[in-house]
Amino acid sequence: MADSRVRTATTPPLLEPSAWHEIELEVNGEIVGAQVESRLLLVDFLRHRLGLTGTHVGCEQGSCGACTIIIDGQASRSCLAFAVQADGASIRTVEGLAPSGAPLNRLQEAFHTEHGLQCGFCTPGFLMSLTALEESGEVGKESIEEHLDGNLCRCTGYVNIKKAAHKALLGTSEEAAR
Numbered sequence: 001m002a003d004s005r006v007r008t009a010t011t012p013p014l015l016e017p018s019a020w021h022e023i024e025l026e027v028n029g030e031i032v033g034a035q036v037e038s039r040l041l042l043v044d045f046l047r048h049r050l051g052l053t054g055t056h057v058g059c060e061q062g063s064c065g066a067c068t069i070i071i072d073g074q075a076s077r078s079c080l081a082f083a084v085q086a087d088g089a090s091i092r093t094v095e096g097l098a099p100s101g102a103p104l105n106r107l108q109e110a111f112h113t114e115h116g117l118q119c120g121f122c123t124p125g126f127l128m129s130l131t132a133l134e135e136s137g138e139v140g141k142e143s144i145e146e147h148l149d150g151n152l153c154r155c156t157g158y159v160n161i162k163k164a165a166h167k168a169l170l171g172t173s174e175e176a177a178r
């Protein structure tokens with residue numbers, strides 16, 4: 001006879017059919033189809049399923065900006081979205097800025113020449129955030145400040161990052177240096 005003091009836990013089957021979803025999306029211009037588990041984060045899908053490890057994971061709670069990518073034209077935290085939510089979306093990651101073998105784009109080049117990075121962990125997030133700003137057509141000193149505020153860097157003190165952003169987006173790094 002069953003012991004009434006023992007509670008029996010019900011465990012969903014490991015391969016619960018409703019926990020899996022077919023998705024199709026565009027990533028850096030390529031159409032990708034995949035079967036993803038409900039709980040799979042978008043950043044983990046990009047890094048572990050597609051091998052796009054340029055998108056970094058820092059805080060996993062939307063604070064640091066290291067995982068910033070562009071979803072349908074908007075800079076977005078990929079640690080705050082599930083892969084299944086990206087079904088039908090158009091996504092760009094840092095790998096899409098300068099495909100393998102292509103020269104660095106203007107923003108990347110400015111980060112290089114203005115020494116806007118040390119370890120580089122935060123750099124993809126800054127680049128994607130600033131790319132979204134550039135493409136929004138709302139580039140200005142204030143909007144650059146606002147976009148840089150959303151990303152954390154533990155190395156540079158931001159001066160050179162600001163210089164790089166100003167150089168690439170406004171054509172001068174003078175103002176940011178003061």
Ligand code: FES
Nearest residue numbers: 058059060065079
């Ligand atoms: S890892 Fe996404 S904001 Fe920090």
Ligand code: FES
Nearest residue numbers: 118120153154155
């Ligand atoms: S360059 Fe190291 S965290 Fe920004």
